[in-house]
Amino acid sequence: MPRISGTCAFAYLILLSSPLSVVFAEDDHTNHRMMFSESGLVMNNNHHTLPWDCAEISAEHQFVVSAGREYARGVPGMVFGMSQHEHKVEPCSRITVTFVNKDEVRHQWMVHGLPAYLYPTGMFHLEAMAGKQVRGTFIVPGDHKTYLVHCDMAQHMEKGMKGQLVVGNGSGNLWSVVGISDSFRRSDYLPGYTLHLIVLFTLVIFIFVFWRLRKT
Amino acid sequence: MITGKRRLLLLVMILISIVAYPPSWYPQAFRIQLTKWFGAPSYRSLPDSRQADSVQAEVFCPPDLSGRRKQHQIEGVTISESGLCVADNPYAVAAFVKGTNNVSHNTLMRSGLTLDAIEKGRDLDGDGDPDEIHIRLEVAELNGVSTESNRPVTQYAIAPGVQPGSWVFAPKLQGMARENFESVNARADLRLPSPAIRVEQGDRVKITLENTHYMPHTLHLHGADHRFALSNGQGNDGVPITSELPVLPGEARTYELQPRNAGTTFYHCHVQPHVHVAMGLQGLFIIEENRPNNWLQTMNVGAGFVRASSVAVKESFSREYDLHYTDLDAELGVRIQSSNDPREVTRSMHREYDVTDATVDYFTLNGRSFPYTFRESLVLTSGDENIKLRILNGGSEGIAFHTHGHKFTVTHKDGVLLPAASQTLQDVVWLASAERIDLALSTYNDGLHSYGPGIWPFHDHQRRGVTTDGIGPGGNISAIVYDEFLDENGWPKTQGVSYKPFFTEQYYQKQIPVWQSYAPGLFSDPANDWLMLGRVLVLTLALATISAMLMVNYTGRKKT
Numbered sequence: 001m002p003r004i005s006g007t008c009a010f011a012y013l014i015l016l017s018s019p020l021s022v023v024f025a026e027d028d029h030t031n032h033r034m035m036f037s038e039s040g041l042v043m044n045n046n047h048h049t050l051p052w053d054c055a056e057i058s059a060e061h062q063f064v065v066s067a068g069r070e071y072a073r074g075v076p077g078m079v080f081g082m083s084q085h086e087h088k089v090e091p092c093s094r095i096t097v098t099f100v101n102k103d104e105v106r107h108q109w110m111v112h113g114l115p116a117y118l119y120p121t122g123m124f125h126l127e128a129m130a131g132k133q134v135r136g137t138f139i140v141p142g143d144h145k146t147y148l149v150h151c152d153m154a155q156h157m158e159k160g161m162k163g164q165l166v167v168g169n170g171s172g173n174l175w176s177v178v179g180i181s182d183s184f185r186r187s188d189y190l191p192g193y194t195l196h197l198i199v200l201f202t203l204v205i206f207i208f209v210f211w212r213l214r215k216t
Numbered sequence: 217m218i219t220g221k222r223r224l225l226l227l228v229m230i231l232i233s234i235v236a237y238p239p240s241w242y243p244q245a246f247r248i249q250l251t252k253w254f255g256a257p258s259y260r261s262l263p264d265s266r267q268a269d270s271v272q273a274e275v276f277c278p279p280d281l282s283g284r285r286k287q288h289q290i291e292g293v294t295i296s297e298s299g300l301c302v303a304d305n306p307y308a309v310a311a312f313v314k315g316t317n318n319v320s321h322n323t324l325m326r327s328g329l330t331l332d333a334i335e336k337g338r339d340l341d342g343d344g345d346p347d348e349i350h351i352r353l354e355v356a357e358l359n360g361v362s363t364e365s366n367r368p369v370t371q372y373a374i375a376p377g378v379q380p381g382s383w384v385f386a387p388k389l390q391g392m393a394r395e396n397f398e399s400v401n402a403r404a405d406l407r408l409p410s411p412a413i414r415v416e417q418g419d420r421v422k423i424t425l426e427n428t429h430y431m432p433h434t435l436h437l438h439g440a441d442h443r444f445a446l447s448n449g450q451g452n453d454g455v456p457i458t459s460e461l462p463v464l465p466g467e468a469r470t471y472e473l474q475p476r477n478a479g480t481t482f483y484h485c486h487v488q489p490h491v492h493v494a495m496g497l498q499g500l501f502i503i504e505e506n507r508p509n510n511w512l513q514t515m516n517v518g519a520g521f522v523r524a525s526s527v528a529v530k531e532s533f534s535r536e537y538d539l540h541y542t543d544l545d546a547e548l549g550v551r552i553q554s555s556n557d558p559r560e561v562t563r564s565m566h567r568e569y570d571v572t573d574a575t576v577d578y579f580t581l582n583g584r585s586f587p588y589t590f591r592e593s594l595v596l597t598s599g600d601e602n603i604k605l606r607i608l609n610g611g612s613e614g615i616a617f618h619t620h621g622h623k624f625t626v627t628h629k630d631g632v633l634l635p636a637a638s639q640t641l642q643d644v645v646w647l648a649s650a651e652r653i654d655l656a657l658s659t660y661n662d663g664l665h666s667y668g669p670g671i672w673p674f675h676d677h678q679r680r681g682v683t684t685d686g687i688g689p690g691g692n693i694s695a696i697v698y699d700e701f702l703d704e705n706g707w708p709k710t711q712g713v714s715y716k717p718f719f720t721e722q723y724y725q726k727q728i729p730v731w732q733s734y735a736p737g738l739f740s741d742p743a744n745d746w747l748m749l750g751r752v753l754v755l756t757l758a759l760a761t762i763s764a765m766l767m768v769n770y771t772g773r774k775k776t
Contacts, residue, residue, distance in 0.1 A: 036321075038331060041390060069466035077557040079430040079465045103466035105354065105426040106330070106388070112397050121397055127390065129330070130426065130468060152392040154356040154370040154406070158363045158556050159430045176363040184363055187555050 039132040043125035053142035054092035068102035078160035085163040091142040101128035108151040144168035233758035265740040273716040277301040277707040301706035302592040333388040344509040350422045352388040355429035370402045375585040377721025380549035382496040385410035408583030410499030412516040412538040417506040424470045432462030439481035442473035478505040479631020480652040498610040519582040533604040542610035543576035579691035586693040587718040597659040605655040609647035621672030628654035669698035
């Protein structure tokens, strides 16, 4: 089973393997493995270290995810969007995501709930600056689970940038994923005269029933 | 007619209702007459005082685990010691001074800022400081709606348990909006108010508004010298009805200015300003006088104490504070929490909300209300100091700024120096909505400028300003605190009432009697009179039975 052969070697690997001009840095507080450049940020990149429950890489996946306002076009009530809101992979897959930001503001593509022994705070994180793209790789564990994918800028998940990564059979759909699952806090979207209609209906039915009962 | 058993039941019920009817409800004249006949009824003790619920108070002053308060020397920048309980991130201060493009990666990572958050370029006048400044601002929503729970997300409390929905201009931060994945709280540098911004007179300043929010916004530089339009025709005033289209979500626009005059000015969003400014899209914009080697702290996150003051300020003052006052309307803020559909939110905020019928509920200083103001917005002094206060009233109405124990001098109004003859000593000054004043506060103990060491509150002297939704003490109360009255953690050694109640949600939810902590029993809530409740219920039962019987009798008679 491959093991991390020291932070420096790991950094060197990343520098070699990445097409971007990246800088490696250690965050003093959280020890996140973090690379950043003018294009953005990759956190907890993992090409080689296998999760404990994986004997080998089962499959390779390459996803290109584009993000921005244009991907919310035609989605009522959403402002931001992603080109793909659901990804299905096999347990123990290695996933390389190229995250393309089509907006003039920052966006993120983050996976949560990964094993913390491999991904500090359980997170794999891509952040792309305006008009830029970043690429990162991670390996999912062997269990069947549905992971949250989102942009963690204030209100971006709520306004459309929520997705899910289904590993194996997954563990059920998450709420409020555009095109996949229903909105947990869906408004009623009733016309303004609904209350009048209810009163009118109640009156009509009441009078009708009263009249029928009186006849019998 | 009611007959037999029914008549008996009716009579019993009437009798019960007469007996159960509380004598204290009898007409007053009748009661007096009864007293004349029989004398006053015998003594009944009033209900006891209710026992105080045990509530958990927050820690007044959270420990400074990462040593932010002490003096730092980062990237060659001296970041002065902050005596306050909660201090700014010194690495962010260093990055604001040097420019995020000019600091080491370690400093940048620890600052939490992106590489392009504050870019500082060439020194155009050759005086040893950069004159090309590129600032990037994002727009963030605090206490917004969650799609997964009824609690808001990216939470920010202005006081214990008080989390009004708000919008802010924010520095361009790297990574998540929350503290961490498990938390629903906004990270510490994502907060109210929008950051105070500092540039130097004559700087070529670019400010890019990167609209990360789901609504349209602009940037309007209120009182700062800027052109109406750029040379390419792009509007530069930020006013949708006269200058340019708003910046839509996901889009960015760069505003430019090269201010010819120094002064304390104001920036805010100008899209539907009666709502957007009220939501928090407002901040101090300070143009410092041009001096050699004048490296400015381009942003002061959360306003308050300036840890790296300008050369000109240091010439005359030992400390400088940015004081940003504003007010918030709970009925407005809640509208972003009531739906996740931006179309519904827009309708609710811009058509259903009527600012002409509105009343504000919360009064903040630097984005917090008392007691949180004591953590980060005290004005500290060792005595015999000249302190500069830059004050902005971003609220909907005027404030009557008042200091206890001191008379101050207003040196500038709306960024313009006042003639010497107008610079008189005063202890109350009126700030109209959007007005700025620069104020010189001397802590020289001469019985006029200062009455000597102590903990001297300062606040809006209008009565509602010292409350949080009508509960006092709250609102924008803060204090001038002399060293000998400050403990080593930055918390004032107050000698009055216990602060425990103020650090509970329940106090501001109006659940705790205001004097309970030091006069237990005397002014607590009285317990309920269960006997009285029993009486009222029996009376209700009897009257209901009587009316039901009469009704049955009436309808029954009609049928036959």
